[in-house]
Amino acid sequence: MRVPFLISLRTGPAGTFTVRLPRVVSFGYGCRGEVSQIAAEYGSRVCFVTGKRSLKASGALNELVEAAREAGLEVTVFNEVEAEPLVSTVDVVRDTLLTEDCEVVIPVGGGSVIDVGKAAAALVDSELSTADHLAGADMPDDGLPIIAVPTTAGTGAEVTPNAVLRDPKAGVKASLRGEHLLPVAAIVDPQLTMGAPPQVTAYSGLDAFIQALEAYTSLGASPFTNALALEAIVRTGYALRVVYVDPKSWAGRESMALGSLLAGIALASARLGLVHGLAHPIGMQYHLPHGLACALLLPHVVEFNLPACTDKYTACARALGVGEGPGDLLAWTRELLPQLGIETTLKDQGLREEDFAKIIPVTLESGSTKHNPREVGEEDVAALLRHIIDPESPLPAPKEDEADGTRQ
Ligand SMILES: [Fe+2]
The missing domain is CATH 3.40.50.1970 (Rossmann fold)
Incomplete structure (x- = not known):
């Protein structure tokens, strides 16, 4: 029998972990x-x-x-x-x-x-x-x-x-x-x-949110990083739109700065996931700022990872107050980008199949990709990129051991 997920998340094996922090x-x-x-x-x-x-x-x-x-x-x-x-x-x-x-x-x-x-x-x-x-x-x-x-x-x-x-x-x-x-x-x-212009606020804030989410779902996550990452997800998730609309909001800026700090501590120990594994070669290929590259990948990678992290995505959706299931987190990430003035897509930015041969090997080599909660092979990245270009193109079906979040 499976243990109810909140109990299993809070009382499951702690494993071993090391945390290195500034003095x-x-x-x-x-x-x-x-x-x-x-x-x-x-x-x-x-x-x-x-x-x-x-x-x-x-x-x-x-x-x-x-x-x-x-x-x-x-x-x-x-x-x-x-x-x-x-x-x-x-x-x-x-x-x-x-x-x-x-x-x-x-x-x-x-x-x-x-x-x-x-x-x-x-x-x-x-x-x-x-x-x-x-x-x-x-x-x-x-x-x-x-x-x-x-x-x-x-x-x-x-x-x-x-x-x-x-x-x-x-x-x-x-x-x-x-x-x-x-x-x-x-x-x-x-x-x-306070002085960061709206676009910098949006791109850097999305990077903070995505880092929190990827640290939370990473294979390297521990109870220590989970505590920080979930707090960071909630703080940045709530405050992102506040500071974009009202750049002088002291409470909003404080929440973003704290969320970003907590996400940083979490990722330093837990590492990241496929958004960051793809963002470096894609950002380099199409000259995109890091935060924008990450933001444009976010909903697609959440969709790809969904079968492997149903419990944690559910916890995120509940903590953010946006729903009761993993699909609610996916829907929320899709709605977030236009609310922060991001209307473009990776296809608009030039993503095309001819470039896959340059993007895929770098993605697979990345430490972030190696910590992704769903196992990622060459064909998986190709299928995901094809799906990003053409939503009709299917994502790879989850393997048996990925369907219940056990790899996480
Ligand atoms: Fe990042």
Whole structure:
């Protein structure tokens, strides 16, 4: 007899799991005031890493730099990080860190900025290029301490030991992973997300929601990550539309920032799923921002995974208050995108069968795909992509052991 799902979810075997966290995780309006004090514990020469425009324009960077100088720190600023960052940008930041003899790296920005800051700090002692490490060369044994300060509610990069980078020469967008990529401190101040424009809010917020959902249903999920991920699903799921419609909503911004942080902690341990496995090669192929690529894949992957995670999708639908079954979660994800101004499709963005040969091998190699709750083979990805292009084209039928969520 099957145990009722809520009981089985709460009392089933806990398994074994390891959680690695920053030494300090600070959250709340105004907590950015702690940055200088924490930095001073690690050294007196700090490098702020940030994006080209937004932070300078909002005044937040000046405020943080001034506070650091007042605390007696020597400050270097690198403010040239682009969206979907390149390995060459990391190389430039590494040179800056060496030239200025920096002791602490403080990325202040969205996921791209934090990823560049983390990668540069972790590779500062390496003789090899960042591209070599992205291609698989061993990571150095040491790095500089990182204090990550996110300004979007999205990637959770402030609490994860990886950095997503692009190498156009190799045609690769992939994750650099290593223990020295994990920040020593994550300072999450929702006020810094207030200035994010609606599209950035929607894309980064959808990434946070999807990361929470994929961490929750991942094969690597544990009771620890489930608790965080479900809270993150509810917070981001409710608040996404609030902050899109009312960008100055303090409660909405707070909920998104907290949900994003919790999702980041969950995914750092549980890993992700097929949305992220597909989003990297598809984003690279069609030049889509990460959050948009994930968003456009979401309803299709939920539909594909439905047979393998009926219990958890039901729990999500109930927690979000959108229904009583897994199909209700699917319907809700379909309705969500247009509510956030996303009317396009992957077909509109150029997805076509001729490109499958480039997309599928990268998808199957991805650690995210390997943690997907439904087993994914070459034919499954092809069938899913065909279904995304043409909804009449059928999804693969679930194998016997996938039909009741047991693989999860
Ligand atoms: Fe993501």
